[in-house]
Amino acid sequence: MSKSKHGTTPPKMKRKDYEKELRKLHAEVCKLQEWVKHKGLRVIVIFEGRDAAGKGGTIRALTERVSPRVFRTVALPAPSDREKSQMYIQRYIAHFPAAGEVVIFDRSWYNRAGVEPVMGFCTPKQHQRFLELCPEVEKYITDGGIQLIKFWLEVGDEEQKRRFEARLSDPLRQWKLSAMDLPSRSKWYQYSKARDMMLAATDTEHAPWYILPSDDKRRARLNCIAHLLKLIPYQDVPRDEIKLPKRSKQGEYDDAASLAGRRFVETRY
Numbered sequence: 001m002s003k004s005k006h007g008t009t010p011p012k013m014k015r016k017d018y019e020k021e022l023r024k025l026h027a028e029v030c031k032l033q034e035w036v037k038h039k040g041l042r043v044i045v046i047f048e049g050r051d052a053a054g055k056g057g058t059i060r061a062l063t064e065r066v067s068p069r070v071f072r073t074v075a076l077p078a079p080s081d082r083e084k085s086q087m088y089i090q091r092y093i094a095h096f097p098a099a100g101e102v103v104i105f106d107r108s109w110y111n112r113a114g115v116e117p118v119m120g121f122c123t124p125k126q127h128q129r130f131l132e133l134c135p136e137v138e139k140y141i142t143d144g145g146i147q148l149i150k151f152w153l154e155v156g157d158e159e160q161k162r163r164f165e166a167r168l169s170d171p172l173r174q175w176k177l178s179a180m181d182l183p184s185r186s187k188w189y190q191y192s193k194a195r196d197m198m199l200a201a202t203d204t205e206h207a208p209w210y211i212l213p214s215d216d217k218r219r220a221r222l223n224c225i226a227h228l229l230k231l232i233p234y235q236d237v238p239r240d241e242i243k244l245p246k247r248s249k250q251g252e253y254d255d256a257a258s259l260a261g262r263r264f265v266e267t268r269y
Contacts, residue, residue: 010219018218025225026065033066033102035234040099042146043232046108049153050191051184052163054214054221058153059106061221062228072097075106088112088130089137097146109134113198118190119183131201138207148207149231151224152195153214157188 036043047055063071074095083091089109097103112130116122122130142148155163164185167173184191203209210227214220 010216012216013218013222015218018222021222022061022225025222025229028229029062029066029225031236032229032232032234033070034237034239036102036232037070037100038237041102041232042097042099043102044097044141044146044148045102045104045228046110046148046150047104047106047153048108048110048114048151049212049214050155050160050195051181052160052167053153053155054217055106055153057217058151058212058214058221058224059104062225063104070100071102071104073104073106096141110198110202113202114191114194118187118194131197134202135204135207138202138204142206147232149228150207150209151212152199152209153212153220155214159215161185 035041047059049055059073063073072095074092076091076095079091092105092109095103095105109130112122112127113134117124117127138148164177164181167177199209212220212224212227
């Protein structure tokens with residue numbers, strides 16, 4: 001967990017305090033959404049990090065109050081045989097934003113910098129080639145007018161262990177465990193080394209990495225959203241006043257009675 005400026009670890013944030021701050025940030029994210037549409041901005045936000053670091057929950061907190069047509073989340077499955085034969089980044093490019101869109105990658109082309117070399121899904125030569133080419137590709141992306149924002153969520157050893165154990169016993173969380181997750185416990189230092197190599201090669205001025213300590217999920221979510229808002233300057237977009245029109249009585253009939261005899265969802269609650 002990150003420490004305060006006084007060197008002490010702050011206590012876990014209470015839910016009431018978290019929800020109060022999250023509501024404020026959500027209002028600002030809605031303003032940002034309007035600005036992105038108004039200016040036709042194109043933004044990519046990448047979420048990477050250790051397994052169980054809280055990427056999914058952070059993304060949900062960020063996108064909870066905005067339109068999925070503006071804030072699009074992309075979480076690609078393992079590549080098909082056809083995709084394996086393509087240029088490595090090709091399947092990701094297909095999801096890049098058009099004007100007025102923010103695309104959020106829940107895992108990204110950085111699989112080749114972390115999971116793939118650690119688990120043996122790519123060769124050392126392919127891994128090294130990726131680290132060499134990635135900054136050049138990302139420079140091409142940003143030179144094309146896309147803002148590229150990269151977050152790395154870092155969870156501590158003990159907290160990761162606690163979260164894995166919670167998933168094992170909770171039927172609502174067991175789906176989060178995969179064949180790729182459990183080896184991350186035994187290969188902790190291999191993942192650390194892969195992370196360090198990735199940061200050394202791809203933490204650039206045009207596409208820097210932002211490290212997000214996530215032992216306290218609530219603080220991490222708030223800090224991430226606040227930082228994202230800081231990275232994309234935005235203003236209030238003037239909106240026309242909207243008035244709710246009165247219901248017309250033209251063609252009036254008992255439209256509730258006309259549903260009698262139709263199939264309804266069973267009232268169980």
